Amino acid sequence: MLNRSTFAKFILAFNLIALPGFISAVPAAESAPGSREIIPFDASWRFHLGDEPTAKQPGFDDSTWRTLDLPHDWSIEGPLLPAAGG
Numbered sequence: 001m002l003n004r005s006t007f008a009k010f011i012l013a014f015n016l017i018a019l020p021g022f023i024s025a026v027p028a029a030e031s032a033p034g035s036r037e038i039i040p041f042d043a044s045w046r047f048h049l050g051d052e053p054t055a056k057q058p059g060f061d062d063s064t065w066r067t068l069d070l071p072h073d074w075s076i077e078g079p080l081l082p083a084a085g086g
Helices: 004-025
Strands: 045-047 066-068
Touching: none
Parallel strands: none
Antiparallel strands: 045 066
């Protein structure tokens, strides 16, 4: 199972490594100078709470995973814990 520390490191690595590469790979739109194209990528993500080592394989079947939109707080999937300090 993926713990919070490992998950946080994964998100940080994704934001620093994968996301800039993805954004730079998106072709620029043919448009007037000074305009921009907004490409939303916050819908239709798949979620599974836990570690699935085979998910990194091409062709992995994630059809049983829940579909959700971002933002999503994965911590709501677990039990409610009492607040720290009392």
